Amino acid sequence: MKPMDPVPYAVPFFMALIVIEMYWARARRPEAYEPRDTLSSLAMGLGSTVAGALTGGAMVTLAFWLYQYRIATLGWAWWTWAACFVIDDFGYYWAHRGGHRIRWMWASHVNHHSSQHYNLSTALRQTWTGVVALNFMFRLPIVLLGFHPLMLFACGGVNLIYQFWIHTEAVKRLPAPFEWLFNTPSHHRVHHATNPRYLDRNYAGVFMLWDRMFGSFEPEVDEEQIHYGIVKQLGTFDLLWTSFHEWIGIARDVWAAPWGSKFGYVWRAPGWSHDGSRDTSDMIRARWQERQG
Amino acid sequence: MTGLLIQLSTSLAAILAAFWLARHLQLGGDLRIRGEAEARALADNAICGFEAIDLAIDRAGIGALLRDAEGRVLLLRRHGAHFASRLLDSHAGIRLDRNFLTLATNDRHFGEVTLDLGPQAQVWAASLRHLSGHGDQA
Secondary structure (H helix, E strand, O other), rough: OOOOHHHHHHHHHHHHHHHHHHHHHHHHHHHHHHHHHHHHHHHHHHHHHHHHHHHHHHHHHHHHHHHOOOOOOOOHHHHHHHHHHHHHHHHHHHHHHHHHOOOHHEEEEEEEEOOOOOHHHHOOOOOOOOOOHHHHHOOOOHHHOOOOOOHHHHHHHHHHHHOOOOOOOOOOOOOOHHHHHHHOHHHHHHEOOOOOOHOOOOOOOOOOOHHHHOOOOOOOOOOOOOOOOOOOOOOOOHHHHHHHHHHHHHHHHHHHHOOHHHHHHHHHHOOOOOOOOOOOHHHHHHHHHHOOO | OOHHHHHHHOOOOHHHHHHHHHHHOOOOOOOOOOOOOHHHHHHHHHHOOOEEEEEOOOOOEEEEEEEEEEOOOEEEEOOOEEEEEEEOOOOOOOOEEOOOEEOOOOOOOOOEEEOOOOOOHHHHHHHHOOOOOOOOOO
8 A cells, every 4th residue: 555645746836935935035145045055955855755765665564564563543533633643743853853862863864954054945955864764763653553554654744844844044933822833944943053052952843842841942042143054064065975974974983983982973962972072962052051151 | 667757857857947046046145254253253153162363364265274272273165155164183185385275184075175375375384284183073
């Protein structure tokens, strides 16, 4: 059985909105886009589609295998859809948090953050190695509760579509109740920022509730200019390097590390080193806070 | 399979069209370092707490070299519509040609950059000879 994936139907709208945002950039902020960066981001998106096509079958098979061991059968009622969407978003939050706090998972997710720009094309800058990073471990087990695998995949697709439009600087703030409940351009700008104040914050997919509940919420401060990208900016538009640099970094670090520390370069936070010679986001934030007095 | 190939071909065409449009609209601008304050701010953004005590900016503003009190030397260079940086830890790959200083890091994807530092080029070239490490860049 093939899952209903809503994402391909949304792609024409994605491209149309990117064109509109480009004209906005020309009028307001020409530096909001950079042609090679856009090419790189969109090519990453295309590569991600290919990777998804190659691995999707295995994910569907795994989901249906797990579904055999469900504790209930919840069916297709409207409330089941709503519950599935919320629970899947909860799973997304933890997968995303893991994607920033565990280097093995970061090696995949870093691709999405490696642009120094923040525009709608950045939203399509997706990883090619999500399956290798085991992101699915946080979401597929939801079928054990009794949600049908096809429902889960459809909800995941809608979640991904929702997150497209929040990758923009063209929208400043939305009405307060919306900002409180949902992920918005403002909240997600914080997530993509390298400012010490903002590092590893706002992991939410759709509902901001999870960040508020689990202590990872940080509001955008209007007075502080945001710098986007990653702590060590790539400095290249090379597509293959962009896709695989962190995996190569892990391999090099594991090779060079003393035996007792090798595994730390895989499961500890990005930036961790056995000799303390590098910075994690927590160390950078602590240094920044110290400077603030 | 045919459907997937059509989808991929269409997507590729759309990507190239978006790239063309971004160029056509001249997006990205022409970014330059406009002074010492901006260079210092860029360095602090690159490495939180990096306070330059000495710096030299390329005459066209496409890059800069900064040194802090700990002796760390940071190379800033333009990358698209932004700047990227690396700490220099080796004098290997540094070449002086009159006012032009060419710097390469051990990150080959970062590439090398040639800065027009005017008379300061020779002073910086001499001081960079003290760099001797061969480890990873920050």
